[in-house]
Amino acid sequence: MSQAFFIAGTGTDVGKTFFSSLFLAKYGKKFGFQYWKPIQTGLSETNDTAFIQKITDFDSSYFLKPIYELDYPASPHFAAKRASMEIDPKLVLGRIAEIRTKRVLIEGAGGIFVPWTEDYLSWKGIQESNLKVIVIGSSELGTINHTLLTLEALLSRFIPVMGFYLVGPKNDLVEDNMQIIQKLGGVPSFGYTGFPMQKLSPSEFIEYANLNFDIRNHVIGSVMEEGEEFDS
Structure with a gap:
């Protein structure tokens, strides 16, 4: 059976x-994938789980409840401090296991150097989870630098990166960005998807993702595991 995998941003x-919502819309029901954000901050402004559930109109069985839900829009270590608590990496890793x-x-949550605690960074959690990773980068100016830095940081720590995917506004840089990152980053480009030009209903969004x-x-x-059928 396929293992869980980690989405790491630049x-x-x-x-x-956005990538997660596209993936769930296209493959959630077909292959039985679920979405999970173990550490959610910024609930006073947004809730990623609720956003994806709303945009796909999938029922709650496709979503796992976050371990930590913190109101303040900041890195986990600071949002937790504002809530008079501390993230427990062992608890997160235990749930992942x-x-x-x-x-x-x-x-x-955020980029790979975002701190879960004052002495435990996100990349460490990814490394100790021993999960495969897809790196998500923006399509906009600066993504070559940010994506290559992220890839180097992960690969130098022997974290298995499957590839990278760009999302965001369509522009003249996208194709060259993907080519140069693939050439210099050491992992394959999985593609690019732009933002919809208008607000979509759940059924329209699923069609857009497909x-x-x-x-x-x-x-x-x-x-998917080798040998499994995944023809979409």
Whole structure:
């Protein structure tokens, strides 16, 4: 059975949740994937789990409840401090171990150097979870630098990166960005998906994902175990 996999971003607000919503819309029901964000901050402004549930209109069985739900929009260590508590990495890793053989997309909080505690960074949690990773980057100016830095940081720590995917506004840089990151980053480009031009209903968003996300099946082909059928 396919293992869970981790979505790591090149920073905050680069499109991890958008990627996750596209993946769930296209593959959630077909292959039984669930979405999980173990550490959710900024609940006073947004809730990624609720956003994806609303945009897909999938029922609650496709979503795992976060371990930590923190109101303040900041890194986990500071949001937890504001709530007079502290993130327990062992608790998070224990929960990951429980679901690692299931089909779960795990979205991280912010970039890979975001601290869970004052002395425990996000990359450490990814490394100790021993999960495969897809790196998500923005399509906009600066993504070459940010994505290559993220890839180097993960690969130098022997974290298994399957590939990278860009999301965001369509522009003249996208194709060259993907080519140069793939050439210099040491992992394959899985593709690019732009933002919809208008607000979509759940059924329209699912159709959008089916037509515009993972067109060459690179993402699903890497996530699924060898020998499994994934023809979309």
